[in-house]
Amino acid sequence: MTARKGFLNLLTVSLGYVFVVTSMQAGGNIGAGLNFKDTVLATLLSSAILAVLACAMGVIASKSGLSLGLLSKFSFGKAGTYVPVAIVVVTTIGWFSIDAYLIGQSTNTLFPIIPIVPIAILGGVGMTLTAMRGMKWMTYLSNLAVPLIIIFGAISMGLAVHSAGGVSGMMAIPQENPVDFGQAVAWGVGSYAVGAVMFTPDIMRFAKNAKTAVIVMIITMMLGNTFMLLSGAIGSVVTGTPDVAIMLSMQGLLAPAFLVLVLNIWSTAQGCVYSGSMSLNSVVPKVKRTWLVIGFGVIGIIFALVGFYNYFGTYIDFLSSTVPPLAGIFLADFLVTYKRDYPETENVELPTINIAGFIAWIVGFLASKIPFGMSVINCIIVAFVVKAVLGMVMGSGAKKKA
Template sequence: MSEATKIDSEHSLSAVPKSERRGFWNLVFTWIGYVFTVTIMSAGGNIANGAANFWQCMAAVYTGYGLLFLLALLVSYISQTTGYSFGLLTRYSFGSVGSRLISFFTMVTLLGWFSINCYLSGSITHILFPVIPQIPASIFFGALYTFTAMKGQKIMNQLGLVATVLVFAVGMIAIILGIRDAGGFTALTSIQHEQTKTFNDLVTLAVGSVVCGVVGWVPDIMRFSKGTKTSLGVMAVGMGLAGPFMLVIGIIGMMVYQQYDIALILQEQGFLAFAFVGLIGNIWSTAQGNVYSSGLNLASIFTKTSREKLILIFGACGILLGTFGLYRYFSSWLSFLATVFPPMGGVVIANYFFVWKQKLPAVEKTNFPSFFILSFVAFAIGIASKYVVHFGLTTINALVISFVAEIIFGSIYLTAQANAIRAEAEKV
């Protein structure tokens, strides 16, 4: 095996060939493994903590996830059509150096998610086995998650399948016992709290729970998709069922037990020991996805360094952050992600359909400029809309405004620039 092949063993620098494309059942469990996560349960708890009642929580969940589903479908179509990872797609939107900045930023956000997963693993272990300190447990599990991410999609899919079954069983038990302890479903929906967050804030929390994954992880998974029907099915299951299921567990836990830490909820219900394996498997499937996608993003930045080495460095940094308890700032973290990633997705989507018009030259043959400055301007305008547009929903505004800005800039200059770059690539 050549050095180049070793470095690009997961197609981090090229398109996934048609011969390696996969169907619905192969990909759906990998994606469910990403969204069947304890951190999304915690986001549900944060939503319930600020909402007036159960139905307001559900309205926020499906408003946010409706946006995420649309975003996921568009990003899935682009990655499935091109076969490119998110890191490679951003070259067409932001330029050779600009894409490295975007990849680095995406990697930093994934680092935050990974550190939270490491912290949660150690926290759950310590709650169940007080004799085991949290920090050593966090380090141990972080190293385990990093190791399986290095092995690639095949083992990740197998772990995702096991984790899906386990966490579904654990989640159903938590929901059923929560409804029972509330006095029945009617009693649960009758619970009223003082509303401390606006509906816009609640939707923002729902979007923030997985928007990083929709923009940054979906291309890394769905570049292996065989076709549009496969992508549609996988995203429908993830955004319509799996993600909301996780949020509902946290919502019920907060409303009934005033706890959104899943370990404490399960402790209240008296079956933490039974759920331990399922929870760790659940976190494992998500955490390894954080590491895997980060390895691809880093590989698009440091093209001469092997993916495995980059993953080891990322894992070590994430474990270190996890020991400092970034989880304490979880709600603020979700709000930040919901502000930044929708406009990034808006730029990438508009760039593909309206600037390049779905005709991307091969990445290996394309001489990209260092920056597509106007794409960065569109991205910045989308982020700024949070602070200057005071109607509607923040996350939808940011997505739409950046999308429209990229189309406008495309008609002014970017499309002509893309045509010249494509013509040059075709000569190679």
């Protein structure tokens, strides 16, 4: 409890995660496929779904003090936890690589003489170094980046609405490549599903109580995440491109916003490295986290150089169907299997593989493919119900040590 943090400290770190340029990119995809009214509704609905996920995970983490990696051990077993941790690792490396590439691309867009590759490498190295410093440095950077991105995001939206002739003008702009409303919501959820479900425990285990965790996550998702999605969506509707660097350049904002853009990308990317290394450290505790952070940075830079950025749409589709079921599983364990009281890990022998967790995850994933209702909601509810029932029937699988 002596390591718990205050409300403002947690809020700035949490907003530093969610104020991410890749969310603007996802918002850009939504804005390019829906009319203005549906764009606003889709972003609000996706943020509300993310808020529910994040609040649930925040309450679990604040009450248990457990990181994602340790929660996964209870739900999937000592060896089984490698699977959700692997998703965190691949996902955080993926986000990191996109962020590193965006730093290079933004620099190249503003200064065409400077190639993307060396700047992407330098950005990746710098982001890795600050992530090695942990929560304290992440807080400093978030305190600087968050207010600035709010200012420039608001300016970008204001210019876009003004150039379109107001809200009525925005409403009248046709969509060249319309998409299904449910697909747009899935993009919005997928853009930060990993953050809501998998990053939240690593941050909110520092919360002094569940109330603090809930308030922080509601503000983060309903205000922060919605703001970022709409920033990208509104700009995309007017400029015709979901590409953030090109969008800001067309609005004449890239030069004044360049440092802000880099700071924003930086604060999010270091969060990816921090959470990813924390999760991996839970399954390989003998390896120093410093070496894990360095490994993340190196692999992330390689991903950036081989063009992972080009698979952005497919990537968030994958995340929107595989990550949300995990929240249902963790919540079922917390409420039903362990009845809000996880045992001390040193006092119990956890199963090598918890079959119930994997059954619930697979069934939840399959539920996301059912052409009925909202896929992201279906998979959460189904995963929760399946894990709760299996937990009551099969038990936790944990045995007290002699």
